[in-house]
Amino acid sequence: MLGGGNAGSSAHVRSLAAGLVARGVRVTVCAPVGADHTYDFTGAGAEHVHVPRSSDPGSVAALRAACTDADLVHAHGLHASFRAVLALSGRGTPLVVTWHNRAHAEGARAHLRRLLERRVARAAAVVLGTTSELVDRARRTGARDARLAAVALPGPRPADxxxxxxxxxxxxxxxxxxxxxxxxxxxxxxxxxxxxxxxxxxxxxxxxxxxxxxxxxxxxxxxxxxxxxxxxxxxxxxxxxxxxxxxxxxxxxxxxxxxxxxxxxxxxxxxxxxxxxxxxxxxxxxxxxxxxxxxxxxxxxxxxxxxxxxxxxxxxxxxxxxxxxxxxxxxxATWPTEDETVAQVLSVYDELTQPRPMI
Missing domain, CATH: 3.40.50.2000 (Glycogen Phosphorylase B;)
Incomplete structure (x- = not known):
């Protein structure tokens, strides 16, 4: 799940989609249609489902329908994550969220942001933060499991x-x-x-x-x-x-x-x-x-x-x-590669979706 998506999170989702599809995972990217035109999720082998931005009152219903058969949902960014929480309400589908940036807001909007962060952090099975600061923030906000995310900068596509x-x-x-x-x-x-x-x-x-x-x-x-x-x-x-x-x-x-x-x-x-x-x-x-x-x-x-x-x-x-x-x-040379990034995310998916052995 991707909201409006800044360049970093959108490119990251495109990279993840390509890597996960190559490893045999069925991937659906829920995002505004313009995001697929720009980042070509379908070209990476994923299915794209148009889900409008949060300002559209139909966005949660569209996301809920898209997630009907999902084994796991991974949302990127605060607003996309909050809509995922609403869409998955009453279901047992595991939710992973990645916080790429700290949202900037002032006054009443800052208070709303804190409420959204708390709701998302407590609902997610795992919160992945792209920096230690974001991981600490997720833990303070009530995350059950917050981890540092491996995030690679995708290399240029052939068209570039x-x-x-x-x-x-x-x-x-x-x-x-x-x-x-x-x-x-x-x-x-x-x-x-x-x-x-x-x-x-x-x-x-x-x-x-x-x-x-x-x-x-x-x-x-x-x-x-x-x-x-x-x-x-x-x-x-x-x-x-x-x-x-x-x-x-x-x-x-x-x-x-x-x-x-x-x-x-x-x-x-x-x-x-x-x-x-x-x-x-x-x-x-x-x-x-x-x-x-x-x-x-x-x-x-x-x-x-x-x-x-x-x-x-x-x-x-x-x-x-x-x-x-x-x-x-x-x-x-010290930054994670795209393969390492995909491997980390896939290990989180496996952890949340594989049957646990009976003790």
Whole structure:
């Protein structure tokens, strides 16, 4: 079960579906139809059942019907997990949930989030958290069994590969307007917790550098108009390029990757940056330290000056950048593979569905 699904959780579900099908498991992915168009669950060998987003009053009924013959249900994300709890009410079907990120909310919405977390944690047979912080949160919330999840960053699909002998970096940089100047790349939905206000504050100071770096932000969200207004009013060297399907190419062409906010617990950008050997500057929040170790420049969260200074230092220190690239390569070798991720999930499924021997 997948709700709207961010890029990380959707790609993870696609990877799991392919790996489980290859091991003989019958997999049905319940998600909005747009998710299947983007991530091709059916191409991975799974059946796809359209289940609308949580705002649709028919979503729980659709999910309940889809789960009629299920031996086990695995829900990803808080809202998808809560709908799974409702859909499975009165049934003995085991429920596994994966928490990929800590939901961000304020005021009344934060209270509702805590209620949902408690209901889901107590109803699930197993809660898998992508970071130790999320595992601890699940335990505090009442989970009977909470474990650290092995989550691999799926490799590029065949459609994403290129036949060109040379990487397309010069072309990408020219398209973005970053010829003869550093290219700084940030990726993620344009939401408050992503730290884009801090990024624009830092970019104001970078106007004094020679050459002036270009900051490119790939993503869409509710802050688009507000951020664009600031960029124009303050004449900031920042481009919002919207949602892109070539983020891997954009990142590979960048001089630095930027993660200014509290973002994801297991940041996809951080993983892709280290895989692409692009030095990363990140706010020290969530599970970032656990994910990247010493393979990135980590600065205090919500500290514009520290973030800005770290970027300036790296732009002027090619040796440190090369050291971070090598550290990143070593760090990625410690992350679980897709096969290891599937094996862990399958062992949880077997544990919950295999008949227990009589004592």
């Amino acid at each position: 590969s290129h036949d060109d002998a040379e990487p397309p970096h010069p072309k990408v940089r020219a398209e973005l307007g970053a010829i003869g100047r550093p290219l700084l790349m940030a990726v993620g939905s344009l939401d408050r917790h992503r730290g884009y206000d801090l990024l624009l504050d830092a970019a104001r100071g970078w106007r004094g550098l020679d050459p002036v770096p270009l900051v490119v932000v790939a993503g869409e969200g509710p802050l688009r108009a507000e951020l664009q207004g600031r960029i124009e009013d303050e004449e900031l060297p920042v481009r919002l390029v919207g949602r892109r399907d070539d983020v891997g190419e954009l990142l590979a062409a960048a001089d630095l990757a930027l993660l200014p906010g509290r973002g994801e617990s297991r940041s996809v950008l951080a993983q892709e940056a280290l895989h692409a050997r692009v030095p990363l500057v990140a706010a020290l929040a969530g599970g970032i330290r656990e994910l990247v170790g010493d393979a990135a420049e980590l600065v205090p969260a919500d500290d514009t000056e520290a973030f800005s200074d770290a970027v300036v230092r790296l732009l002027g220190d090619p040796g440190r950048c090369e050291a971070l690239r090598d550290l990143g390569t070593r760090q990625t």
